Amino acid sequence: MTETLLSIRDLEVSYGAVQVLFGINLEVHAGEIVCIIGPNGAGKSTVIKAVIGLVAAEKGKIVFDGQSITNFPAHEIPALGITYVPQGRIVFATMTVADNLEMGAFLQRDARKRREAVQAVFEQFPRLYERRHQPAGKLSGGEQQMLAIGRALMMNPRLVILDEPSLGLSPKYVDLIFEQLIELKRQGRTLLMVEQNAARALELSDRGYALELGHNRFADTGAKLLANDDVRHMYLGGA
Template sequence: MLKIEDINVYYGNIQALKGVTMEINEGEIVTLIGANGAGKSTLLKTISGLLKPKQGKVLFEEGSIGGKAAQSIVKMGISHVPEGRRVFANMTVAENLELGAYLRKDKEGIKKDMEKVYELFPRLLERIKQQAGTLSGGEQQMLAMGRALMAKPRLLLLDEPSMGLAPLLVKQIFNIIQEISEAGTTILLVEQNANLALSIADRAYVVETGRIVLSGNADELTSSEEIKMAYLGGH
């Protein structure tokens, strides 16, 4: 579904991604593991059109999207939930969700998907008229994910969905990620909690200083001594 071939991405003179090649098949949950600053978020931003690769190709369902405008990439079926949630604080929960569907014209479909989001996240239904800025961190994460789903993505990019959340909420968010996957959306997940990410992923790539240094099935990587020592707390 997504193929990245040898991309190089820079912030000014600093090279953030160095010859990254990876792929995601339809229906998979693929996770990127690596330390802070390794280039994981940069990779998501490059896929969603927020950054442009200097070299290399980004192919989505065989078509090249490297360097296309972010809006047209959303239209093609890729939604990005950025790190730090970024909800529209002065708008209500409902208005935030409606904004997620701003490129769509199918009123009936939008209504159905809104109902689906409220089924996935009942808490949002309780807070439907509340301003997004007054929600808790966990509720804002749910809203950011719900808003991305309103664009009806075939590929969902999630950047650090568990960041700053209480353990109980993290578990809930990850159960919902699995539900979204089971309902047919392909997922690329960036997550500091490598144990948790590997527990729901099909495959994983390990990113170090802008390069992919290891990849494989999630189970293989979970049992790899190297990964255990570096990312899974050594046990």
């Protein structure tokens, strides 16, 4: 029995007069890695943004841990235990690595607990520890992505949502980031991610959803999607 942590039902979203999601369905169970794949403009980021309150759900329902969070304001989402790593490894460039991490625990009033959380991130990402006093803007792209992920872990979230964690990284860092995502799953965390790198994402995902123009097109285990000829043809460059 797996517990359904996040459930999206019949989600419809429009930007102005233009509808971009037409009834999306998606579930994330506790302890899973789930990925959303699809070409540019398919609506992947919009699904995520609806969950975290950055765009309004026109129709449909979003339930997190048994509670409806449909159209919850964005500022109420972190306290529910959902954190978000946006596309483009956004860090506070002039602040140090350590201070960036502390910012991730902005709801934690207890300074000792904040420091413990920083230590836990340093254990997971030794490279961030080595760079802890440096301004985040001086880190390499891959290190900044580690920092953005580390910051999202600071509140001990129940669900981590990542938008394109590997985008624009060198192959070495893509490997490193994906290894870290597997490690997070091993630690019992639940991840929902959007990835352009569909083959790699499906390899490490328990389940995946392939979107097409704002509709669900395929939904299955990562392994079955990888083995599906239509998925390979449409989403994996026919490889």
